[in-house]
Amino acid sequence: MFAEAIESILVDQCTPAAIRQIENGGSPAALWGALAESGFLELMASEEAGGAGLDLAAIFPIFVAFGRHALPVPAAQTIAARALLHGVAVPEGMITLAGYGRRNTVGDFIAANLAFGGMAEFALADIDGHLVLLDTRLAERTPSGVHGSLGSTLRWSREVIGQPLGDNGAEVGVLSAAVHAAAIAGAMERLFGMTLAYCNDRVQFGKPIGKFQSVQHQLSVMAEQVACAGVAAELAFTAGSRVPTRLAAATAKSRTSMAVPIVAATAHALHGAIGVTEEFDLQLYSRRLHEWRMADGSEPYWNRIVGETLLSQPHGTVLRFAMEEIQA
Template sequence: MFTEAIEAILDDCATPEAIRAIENGGPAASIWNAVEEAGFLELLSPESAGGAGLSLSAVEPVLRAFGRYAVPVPLAQSIAARALLRDTGVATPVGMTTLAGACRRREDDSLEAPQVQFGMTCDHVLANVDGDLLLLDATLAAREPSGVRGSFCGTLVWRPDAVPATFGTNGEAVLLFSAAIHAAAIAGAMDHVFAMTLQYCNDRSQFGKSIGKFQAVQHQLSVMAQHVASAGMASGLGFGGAGAVPERLATAIAKARTSAAVPLIASTAHALHGAIGVTAEYDLQLYTRRLHEWRIADGSEAFWHRMVGIAVLAQEHGTIVDFARTAPYSAAA
């Protein structure tokens, strides 16, 4: 129900034309305001506080939809930030809040948040600093863009006098939420890229028939379909726990699996589209650019594979199938 309602808003506001306008410096207020005014930023807040009281598994399809529409504002991050701030006593700030899963303190006591998603456009940053939780005013930070065309990602640096006191020790929850969000976004964007590619292959004719009827093309499409389905399953795994925050091992598996599929999905989509697929006028690049960016956000598959590998080696008995079936949500994980 919530997913369909949000998709109806995004159909109107998050069109490819709107995304291009925002990438070129236009305002993103129409998308943000439409979702905020509908109350959808409180999906994880309890009903007693005016929210929807959804579980993680129930909110996952919504987060995947944000990826499918390549939403250019931190809607998913703001939903997570409100959930993480709920029991801290810190009021939810007004405006767009994003997540920084790994910040570091410099020798001069300034604080650096490298490659923050929506770091160039956000108003606030909920940050993990060595396991501590901080809420930072992004307007007080020096912002350095990533340099990638159309990206809202940037590195933020706060002077020592602009860094507030910590108010919690659950900073890792920011990293886990952010990584799980990106796994869902990748799964959603992959689904859209595959749909575009399949439609193009059915429409494009060569030698008197659609190219989708050629066996070589069908093989590539079938491989894409397998990875898209697997990414969707991995995204669901990341949000499958019963807690208020995605489980550590489940998140690691989800982010590793979805990130690992990005190069194959993006390269195959562009190959099957041919020359038109690399043009700025064609919508495919709006999604594949984000796939590559989300792949490395919060660590690529190499980072998360190491975490999964350590957990696998630590198990005393059972097969890898037993591990995949039971470990992600076990207390030991």
């Protein structure tokens, strides 16, 4: 029910034209207002706090839909942040997740390449293992410089860092990684759908290019990667849970990130010259895929976590590890 309602809003409000307008510095107020006024930002908040109390399994298709539409506002991050801030008065506005920032030598907190750091009004951060809500208006922002990027590097001086709101700061990074894994899975679905449609419509030598064996092979590899990414992303969204396990999130983010260069490159290759033009919508999704791949750490970072966990269990097998530990 929620997924269908949100899909309707995204189809109406999150158009390619709206994405371009926001990427070029336009106001996201209309799109953000449509989501906020419908109450969807409280989907994971507890029922006592006026939310819907959805668990990870229920929220998964919604986060995938956000990725499928390349949503240019931090709705998923805000939903997740409001769930983590249970029992705390949550301010109005856009909230992003800063799970992998660091302190410098003088105690300032720096969140590098923070997703939606260029527009979010607040950042829920993991600072020394504590949950801290930071006001981005008090931060020094440095845009990424990448075309169309909505991320920025933010630095808060130690004087403006507020008091901890809990000792569950580690949950921020884990949930943020899962959010990006779901977004990647959704954007890949859109990219594959666009590529398949183009190959069926584009005629060369008297027939659609999708009929050529070499193109079919590339589409098959692309479909395999998209399917694997979707399954891996869903591993982090277990029923009855509010925050995924670190291992499940690591597996999800690792596998979805690994698929990004293959899927994006294949989509652009099969589209040919039109695929590299700014006017064509393909780049709206492929650029976001690369940005989300790097968010919260790319696949080498998460591969190490999965590998170290596997090696710490010397008496098990890889199959048992995959079937029992990751999905636990």
